[in-house]
Amino acid sequence: METKGTLKVVILEDNPQDAELEIHELKRAGFSVDPLIVESEADYVAALKPEVDLILADFRLPRFDGMSALRLLKDRGLDIPFILVSGAIGEEQAVAAMLQGAFAYVMKSRLVSLGSMISRALGEAALRRERNSAQEAVKKSERRYRRLFESSQDGILILDAASGEILDANSSLLALLGYEPGEILGKKPWELDAFKGWEAAKADLQDLKRLAPVRRDDLPLTAKNGRRIDVEFVGGACTADGAGVVQCSIRDITERKRLQAQFLQAQKMESIGILAGGIAHDFNNILMTIMGNCSFLQEGLTQTDPRRADVAEIAAAAARAAALTRQLLIFSRKELVQPVVLDLNELIRNLQKMLRRLISEDIKLESSLCPEPAVIRADPGQMEQVIMNLCVNAREAMPKGGRLILKTEIWKGGADCLPRRRPCAAPDCVRLEVADTGCGMPAEVLAHLFEPFFTTRPPGKGTGLGLSTVYGIVSQAGGDVAARSAVGQGTTFTICLPMAEAAPPRLEARSQVAGSARGRETILIVEDDEAILRLNERILRERGYRVLSACGGEEALAFLKEAGSRVHLLLTDVVMPGIGGGELARRAVRLRPDLKVAFITGYIDDRELDSLKVLKGDILQKPIPPEVLAQRVREILDRS
Template identity: 35%
Template sequence: MAERLRILHLEDNPNDADLVKGLLETDGLACDLAVVENRADFAAALERGDFDLILSDFSLPSYDGRSALLLARRRCPDVPYIFFSGTIGEAAAIESLKAGATDYVLKQWPARLVPAIRRALSEARESEERKRAEEKLRQVQEQFTGIFNSSKDAIGYATLDGLFLEVNAAFEKLTGHSKEELLVKTHQALTPMEYRRTEADIVNTVVRTGEPAEYEKEYIRKDGTRVPIEVTVFAVNGSDGTPAGLATIVKDITQRKIAERRRTAQYAVTSVLAESPTLAEAVPNILRPICESLGWELGALWFVDEAANVLRFVELWRAPQTSVPTFEAHTRQMVFAPGEGMPGRVWTTAQPLWIPDVIADSNFPRAPFAKQEGLHAACGFPIVSGDKVIGVLEFFSREIREPDRDLLQMLHAIVTQIGQFGERTLLAAQLRQAQKMEAIGLLAGGIAHDFNNLLTVINGYSDLTLESLAPDDRNRGSIDQIKKAGKRAAALTSQLLAFSRKQILQLKVVELSQLVRNIEPMLRRLISEDIQLTTTFAADLGTVKVDSGQIDQVLMNLVVNARDAMPKGGRISIQTANIELEEGAVRKQISVPAGSYVTLAVSDTGTGMTPEVQARIFEPFFTTKQPGKGTGLGLPMVFGIVKQSGGHVLVSSEPGRGTTFTLYFPLARDSVERDERARTQVEALGGSETLLVVEDDDSVRTFTCQVLRGQGYRVLEAKDGHHALLLCEQHKDPIHLVVTDVVMPDMSGREVADRLTPCRPETKVLYLSGYTDDTIVHHGVLDPAIAFLHKPFTPDVLLRKVREVLATPHPKS
């Protein structure tokens, strides 16, 4: 059912009111007609009701239509107002329409009334709908304006030519320009030249197709810096439906680009590290991806030379368009001490350093060359492995650049990654080295026992045979060659044991300078006349606790190596010094723990070594000499002896610049021990005492007993520990000395001695062994109270040692 119309009718003639009602009903317009005759009733009706239409006579006895119109327009301006009158003239009708009347119908033409009512109602509905639409549009516009002004993305409207018509606050913030400045600029004015052609093609496509487009470029900010942005551009159509302008939404993608650069750099670094077995091989290849992804035009790498305590140049990369020949040449030649220049400061502090303009920096030695070739900003970063700085990366730019926190964070992440890789590869190398050492140690220990037993017999019988031959015997030369070969074999075994730290060290407090003085004549005989040997000794040199015989071997090996590195002559320098290594900056520069040390350095002016060779010089059997010229055990032996003595070895070398080996020995803080066992010439090596020889190797036992019996000793033989104890039980007379092998099946020599002591407390013990064993030594160091003879031994050495032990007062007496 249709909704009934509510009509207010101002009419003083009841017949006319009935006429109107009839006309409406006849035409099918259901309505409620409220008829009033005067102003008071009209005004009251307006206050009461919500009418759809007002009909009014123009002339009434107590009121007039024009006044009613004005009142209605004030009270309900949107309700249609139609005059239905027989007296309104044309002029009055026109004035009424101007005053707000919707229409007028003369009573003489009643048939026109209903169409006029329908028309007025239709127009009112259209007007209402239009107002509602306009209100909605106004609300939307207000919302859009709020979004436009508060959006974090920059939004702008421009002509098809790119001239800005409107921009929001975010656009001002992004570009650094005020709104007034932007409204006289174009998109092109903010766009770097290299993006303009591509952007023009994109905009043309958007205008032609009507499809929006997204792309990336940069804006030039008011301060001249660039900001990376992502642009979404739309074509805005005019009233005729054709493109009339451009709308752009611009996002600042700085953080995205930073993240992309970080990922790119880290991926490149990760790829290089994954393909590199060592840090030394990896880092030079890392410079390029770091510089390219992070916007540096030049990068350099420095590694710490621990022995010389300096930073040495390793590698440099520069962008193809960057030409800095003078700066590059000086960089390649420079060496930095701690705290010197940017690399030295980074090394000392273990912290990154940013210099906005190196030309203005007072501690930048290369500043004149940087100024000459237009380098300004620089950044240095430490490469830290564990708790020490092992190298420094430095980067340069032609621009003056203030510290960039994002860039520093990226570099920190990358350099941390490099340092962690270095730490992992170092630990892996140490593990491999430890496993290799353990394997060779087991091998050396395994062969040393049997091999030294064999050499004891070979060398011993060679001596006995030579003593028995006449001076002119033709066999003397052959036996002598056997003896020499045996000595070389014994030296080789000794080197294996030294490398694997299986040597038995007889430590005493000594002064290294005096050791060098003692062996210097022998060292001079090892080198040729075209090599100069110089020595420099520190005054008041501290003492160290070492095996002097082993240090002699170390010196001879280092001098021979230096000699072989100078085939055309040169200079070898031996130097001693006191040094104090403290925690902190110095501690981070070399791989030696903090403490007090005495150093022994051997330097040469020879060919030097590449980093690849340096990495392998302590590997057993590794040698760069021609076949037959070296065993590859000399330097491993040096390393093993120094390490077993509690010391450290540092190497500094460059191709063409010679080599320095620096040995660090912990300061002993004790006075020099005199060798109380130093013997004067003993005329009588024999005796009549009773000796018990315990040795599981038949040949060694036979040889030992033969030598001792030959000098008058009464000798009891035992092939193992159990046999030795049985002999002691059966033999009722004194046994003055037990000469026992240390390593034997079932029962060691130490166990034999321990079980004999309770029943024969006056019996002395002399131990024989070819390698270290915790039975009588502690970590390779012999207890000073223990009498010991190292295999292989000669008859003369055996007899002197036996006589020495027998002549020494018993510890318990």
């Protein structure tokens, strides 16, 4: 006889003989039986465990019954075949038992059919378990897919391949576009404003139907609030629940594009800066030659000579050109920062004529300057740049005209100079306000105003560096800057700078003593531009100095080794072929620790500037007028 496996059977029976008959029939049917015979409800409940294969229950017991046993089984959610075994059961009772989940019932007088009945019950139970297991696997897969679908940082869009209707969209896509599910589900992408930038949507869908994947590296979408979003789009066809669908992955690349644009802009600005610095260097050498020789010509002409006016025009043109190269150096960040004590009021007064040319005629320029000197310590050129940048910003905000107001005041108590900003380091501050009556700005623009490359102008219309440059210059001077604005109510920039203790020097003081800047010391001039070399030689020789000249670092070192003890000052260019000015100075000081050094240069980068400062040499910027060069040389030599 074929053995069909060991059955764990719970037999609910109060008659031991009937229980033995049931076990006998199971064995006769080929089952190996592991029986547990129970009579009471408590024992029955204790026996209900998932590992039980079969329950045989008498319909009537003295204090319990088969129907109650069936309900207890179902209440516990166990899927165990349940067969009623009874000496007498009515048809209605049998039907009721079957409806409540009993597999079958058998009369005790017909136990011969019990084996085949159990085989069917076990077979159906096995099929149910397989089906339930498969369904649970499907549910797990669906839950896993839904978790992946919803947790994806990329937007996911599911389309019906036949109609193009949107079947599903994950939360990332809905958040990106700002829509609720009901606003897009059941619609076609080309029917929605969000996808109006996807002009080839219908054509792409046809390609996807042919199982051709679609990729768009830069697809513009539109959020519900009108904001443009640049996305990377990848679509592919697949089958889901037997139906053809298109799964689209949508990745937001707006920030990536912004950073790429910033990087490209920075590269462009760096390239332009290098070009501008190189041009300024060459121009400064030419201008220094022109300005120096103009000075020589003027010295050789009498006050009544008509040619004196011609020379003055040449000198004035050279000075204007020098101002242009200075702007190039500011742009390329290679200008030497030379902070001095200055009166901000005086600087603004001197700048007003240029500002009126800078702004349009329909903008009224007004100034309200405090009566006392607004004394600060800053680089005059950079402070001019700050004011001009703010005025240009105001001009752009007033295309139809308006008012531009410059106001200064002395602020006693730096802590409150700029509310909600870090306090000014000095006890007293100079406050500058630049206000316009233009279009104003919303709060979200104000929040990013001083960030590099941030601009509200169309691409190509602005670098986004103007206000960040203002912030950098003001911070370098120990101050701070803030802006307040509202749409339609204009904009006010407030700059707070520490007030300097000393009064600004009178401009004519240096010129009064410039003529006496003479001496008899020995100066070694190192310059690779022959015209500049000859010019500086003449300037200093005519003032009594003994001058040695070298066209490069190697020649200068040879001079120092041969006659080093007689040289009082090394005056060297910085940018030269071979040994540059910085390296020359290092070697020269090793040879002569007491040697004084001055650098004269057309431009210099920040790293080289820091390196030169370590050498404690003075730095003079080309083009430098002859009398100024002579005066600076005298100052350096007289310094202990």
